[in-house]
Amino acid sequence: MNTFHDLFRQPTRRVGSASPPDRRRELFPGFVERSPKLHLWSADQPIPAQGPRLLIGVATWSGYDMNLLDLIEEAPDNGVRVDVFDVDSVPSAELPRTIPNTSFLQTPFVGYWVDGKLAESASGFDGRKLVARVCGLDLTEVEDRMNTVTSRV
Amino acid sequence: MAQHFVINLGGEGEIADVINQQGPWALDPNWRSSRQGKTLQELVKDGHDFLIAPNDRLPLPDNSVDRVYTDSVPIDVTTWLGPGVQSSEIRRILKSGGEWIRDGTLYYTKP
Numbered sequence: 120m121n122t123f124h125d126l127f128r129q130p131t132r133r134v135g136s137a138s139p140p141d142r143r144r145e146l147f148p149g150f151v152e153r154s155p156k157l158h159l160w161s162a163d164q165p166i167p168a169q170g171p172r173l174l175i176g177v178a179t180w181s182g183y184d185m186n187l188l189d190l191i192e193e194a195p196d197n198g199v200r201v202d203v204f205d206v207d208s209v210p211s212a213e214l215p216r217t218i219p220n221t222s223f224l225q226t227p228f229v230g231y232w233v234d235g236k237l238a239e240s241a242s243g244f245d246g247r248k249l250v251a252r253v254c255g256l257d258l259t260e261v262e263d264r265m266n267t268v269t270s271r272v
Numbered sequence: 273m274a275q276h277f278v279i280n281l282g283g284e285g286e287i288a289d290v291i292n293q294q295g296p297w298a299l300d301p302n303w304r305s306s307r308q309g310k311t312l313q314e315l316v317k318d319g320h321d322f323l324i325a326p327n328d329r330l331p332l333p334d335n336s337v338d339r340v341y342t343d344s345v346p347i348d349v350t351t352w353l354g355p356g357v358q359s360s361e362i363r364r365i366l367k368s369g370g371e372w373i374r375d376g377t378l379y380y381t382k383p
Contacts, residue, residue, distance in 0.1 A: 127344075128375070131374055131375055131377040138379060138380075141348075178351070180346045180356075181344045182343075182375060183344055207346075214352060222300075222302040224297055224303045224304075224353070225303070225305075226306075243304050243305075243306055244304050244307070244308065245304070245309065265307055268343075268344065268375075269375055269376030272376075
């Protein structure tokens with residue numbers, strides 16, 4: 120497994136007739152640590168006082184979220200620090216403190232800070248658009264990728 | 273010939289001609305579909321049918337469904353919204369020979 124899409128596919132990649140156990144949450148931190156661009160966020164980390172910074176809460180069971188991380192990795196570096204975390208690893212009561220001023224009905228949960236101050240936050244479809252804008256992703260390419268998540272093995 | 277009953281658990285209209293199930297959170301006015309950013313009302317207006325029911329208590333009889341789809345949804349875990357889709361419920365509602373298509377892959381066929 121190399122990409123976040125591969126990680127998303129892990130429970131449905133059969134070995135013989137048996138379905139493997141879902142190990143995506145366990146494997147996710149290692150995938151992020153091997154990434155040249157993404158940083159694994161933890162609650163004890165301070166918000167950087169300088170520069171642009173995205174914090175993205177993703178679900179490892181969401182092909183949309185995992186493919187979004189692949190698109191960020193594939194894009195040229197534009198100087199934005201990108202921190203990510205597994206939303207299922209954060210107590211739900213902590214989410215509004217982690218990413219203020221958004222709803223928590225659909226992932227990804229996204230906050231964008233500039234020089235230590237929250238500039239924008241959004242979730243779900245709007246969260247993906249925020250990531251695309253801040254990371255310089257082509258929105259059409261993002262939506263094309265989302266539309267083909269289940270058809271790609 | 274009996275009608276085939278197909279349901280997309282956690283669905284939001286991404287598969288044509290199926291019933292889409294969502295938890296009660298889809299009734300929240302801030303809820304939007306993940307892929308297209310549409311409200312529940314907009315998806316219904318587009319012609320998609322919805323069943324609003326908790327994931328762990330689907331109001332469907334045993335052995336009543338020919339095919340279940342799940343697409344990018346939590347399975348057998350509890351998330352910030354509550355219980356995710358339960359494989360025990362899928363096994364309960366599927367007819368013998370019924371299929372569970374998980375993230376585009378045939379994942380289970382009920383004996």
